Amino acid sequence: EAGVAxxxxxxxxxxxxxxxxxxxxxxxHATLYxxxxxxxxxxxxLIQFQNNGVVDDxxxxxxxxxxERLKGVDSTLKIQPAKLEDSAVYLCAxxxxxxxxxxxxxxxxxxxxxx
Amino acid sequence: ELKVEQNxxxxxxxxxxxxxxxxxYSTTSDRLYWYxxxxxxxxxxxxxxxxxxxxxxxxxxxASLDTKARLSTLHITAAVHDLSATYFCAVAPxxxxxxxxxxxxxxSVRP
Numbered sequence: 001e002a003g004v005a006x007x008x009x010x011x012x013x014x015x016x017x018x019x020x021x022x023x024x025x026x027x028x029h030a031t032l033y034x035x036x037x038x039x040x041x042x043x044x045x046l047i048q049f050q051n052n053g054v055v056d057d058x059x060x061x062x063x064x065x066x067x068e069r070l071k072g073v074d075s076t077l078k079i080q081p082a083k084l085e086d087s088a089v090y091l092c093a094x095x096x097x098x099x100x101x102x103x104x105x106x107x108x109x110x111x112x113x114x115x
Numbered sequence: 116e117l118k119v120e121q122n123x124x125x126x127x128x129x130x131x132x133x134x135x136x137x138x139x140y141s142t143t144s145d146r147l148y149w150y151x152x153x154x155x156x157x158x159x160x161x162x163x164x165x166x167x168x169x170x171x172x173x174x175x176x177x178a179s180l181d182t183k184a185r186l187s188t189l190h191i192t193a194a195v196h197d198l199s200a201t202y203f204c205a206v207a208p209x210x211x212x213x214x215x216x217x218x219x220x221x222x223s224v225r226p
Contacts, residue, residue, distance in 0.1 A: 041219075
């Protein structure tokens with residue numbers, strides 16, 4: 001099966017600019033996650049979707065970050081305006097069910113550099 | 116708040132020797148995941164441990180889970196260079212599906 005697709009792979013922007021990342025999960029996976037991985041740290045959950053509804057966005061900085069999953073398939077994560085501390089790898093993951101007993105599949109990520 | 120601790124954070128291993136790394140977590144959980152990450156790459160699933168006493172093995176790696184001690188161990192047998200990577204454990208509390216990751220342990224195998 002095809003994996004979790006993410007684009008772009010890399011993005012460099014200036015602070016205060018906006019940026020968007022795209023994720024296409026594995027076909028049939030109802031649950032989609034966006035994680036932020038800062039260099040040297042483990043990934044941190046930003047937002048979790050179940051189909052097109054938000055399950056958990058408690059750690060999403062809502063003043064600048066937004067995410068949507070229209071039609072319960074693809075998802076877009078946006079940052080506006082970006083700050084230097086947003087430099088990180090943004091990982092998208094998906095799972096077949098909300099209780100992923102068989103794990104999550106991660107995409108290859110988008111590496112964001114804010115200068 | 117769930118905390119996941121891994122130690123050590125960096126381990127230099129000698130080829131051919133055995134090592135054990137640890138993952139502790141602070142909240143009751145029955146699901147623990149181990150992932151591998153190579154530099155600049157995404158996370159690759161290694162093991163999913165779903166119950167107390169679970170043990171899984173793949174090649175030179177063996178993972179186990181003790182939910183009473185809130186501890187998982189990853190045992191490396193006869194380390195080889197190909198095992199050099201960062202290893203993360205992640206925990207999902209009961210009923211909650213989101214993963215909380217540790218900071219990762221970077222393993223480096225030297226000749």
